[in-house]
Amino acid sequence: MYRYDQYDQAMVEARVEEFRDQARRRLEGKLSEDQFKPLRLMNGLYLQLHAYMLRVAIPYGTLNSRQMEALAMIAEKYDRGYGHFTTRQNIQYNWIRLEDAADALADLASVEMHAIQTSGNCIRNISSDHFAGAAADEVIDPRPYAELLRQWSSFHPEFTYLPRKFKIAVIASEKDRAAMRLHDIGIRIVRNDAGEVGAQFYAGGGMGRTPMIAPLIRDFVPIDQMITYAEAALRVYNRYGRRDNKYKARIKILVHELGAEEYIRQVEEEFAHLLSVGVEPPREELARIAAHFTDPPFADGPKTIDRSDPDFALWVDRNTHRHKHDAYVSAVISLKPVGGIPGDATADQMRIVARLAKLYSFDELRVMHTQNLLLPHVAIKDLKAVWTALDAAGLGAPNMDTIEDIIACPGLDYCSLANARSIPLAQRISERFAETGRTDVVGELKLKISGCINACGHHHAGHIGILGVDKKGVENYQLSLGGSEAEDVSLAKITGPGFDEDGVIAAVEKVTDVYLAARADGERFLDTYRRIGMEPFKEALYG
């Protein structure tokens, strides 16, 4: 994986000192909260309901054991002994004191980490496929391209005061495990017929109150022009994205209002201009970065798994993913224990995961956008030992992509924007389905919960989505069906009037009843919904 050189290290250290000075000026009253806000946001520091929240960037979700240990240390030193992994492959701490924030950033810098641009109206942390570098089905490892974009977008002088936040995802496989087309810019690294690597660009996707699926804006950008093209796409947005209304300021609104064709025309014009200016990094830089992502020394070994322990066999079936080397698998570490808080991990759990990564996964870990962790390269011969250790630490829930694997935003328990609680609902639904044994019967079912229309819990992209709203001072939950963030991307549709908390849990059960009664062989919930449509579900819910 990527390691900082002296330049990268100096950049994060300079940023820590800059922020230390800004925080000091704020604490001394020389900066007003209004003046300080955009500066702290540029360093990932939000003011939440109860305290400051610090969001730490985990570029393209990749980290090593030393970094995970530092995250554990920060959780204990500055927070309450735990952290929360997010849908953007980051980690958030919910109880940070402003007085400590610069020290926490300095601790992060000591392990090549930072909180730069994890909030604010700038280019955010770049996300990617969590199986990058391990998946059997990828064209190439997307992370070198994501790292090139990370460096380009860090402290970009022109794009620090964009109309709104800007999220980029990079994948390199037909399968989309990063919700690529629900990003402001989605990039798929591809090979053309001549075998050359290039970047396919999508722009104008997003969730929030106006969900949009990004249209393709260019089929193939030669890889040594990728940064130039991104710069052109961003410049058009910076100049013409709406600034009169923050709810219409994302690039999706610009692309929608201009129409994709007109946006593409403007980007192409700017692209041609910027090619003549010359903003692309030297070609050798991509090669330098890529050298950090060469395969670890995989060794041949047993390819079959002893399935005599049924609990282990279930976990293998659910939580492992095919690896490009047939003596290895990628192993998902569920942060969704039944009744738990989706994405939360204690400092002790982080340390256990770090140790397992060191022992069994070439010192590599991933954060998944589903708020789970991943050991990308586990030898099949070690799988039982890994599972045994995870299980003992409460990290062995065999529920990847089941209804227990719920994505939920922090909701009203933490967030100052939320209208309703998300976490308790997620806890109750997973308990309910685990108790009744329904989880198993239903199989793959992606349930996503947001506590307000900002959609941090990705409810638009859930096979089942739940949106918490405030209805005359009472929490109310709208149910929607049929979304997907994957390569078969679609936006969920609302079923009808909302429910109270008990009601929405019952509604989720009813919806799965309809599915189980109607499903054909091998159909997932989503497939059945797409085949039979909304009506039978509505009938069961409101009929």
Added chain:
Amino acid sequence: MGNARDLGTSPDEVQFRFRDDEPVDHGTVTVDACCDQTNATAVRIEPGDDARLILPFLYRLALVEVNFPVFGDGRGYSAARILREAGFTGELRAVGDIGIDQLSHMRRCGFDSFAPDKRLDEDAARRAFATWENVYQRAADARRTIADKRHEA
């Protein structure tokens, strides 16, 4: 300083300037007026203006002011780069709601003079201009980037 001016800043209001030539002290006109008028030498770009409209007139412009009514509106950064990319070598002045923390990025985008609404602390500003010893991106300041340095022979 007695020139009648409806808009634009006077040299007195410029707090930081990275040029050796004499500051221009002419009336500053709008982008529309600049396009209509044949003798304007100073123009002021507002956030909603298309900086490319004045590219045909750069040969006669000595000063372009870019206004930042609120610091969070970053359109002026693109305007500045577009002018420099088109070869503008005159004074490029950032005016308006400019704080310490915007200075280094503005400088990178090609601004070489600064007239903030509220005068800034001199020491803090000097530190801010020097924040980044190295930079990742190519921009209007023609600095060698980190990637350039990594790969120089």
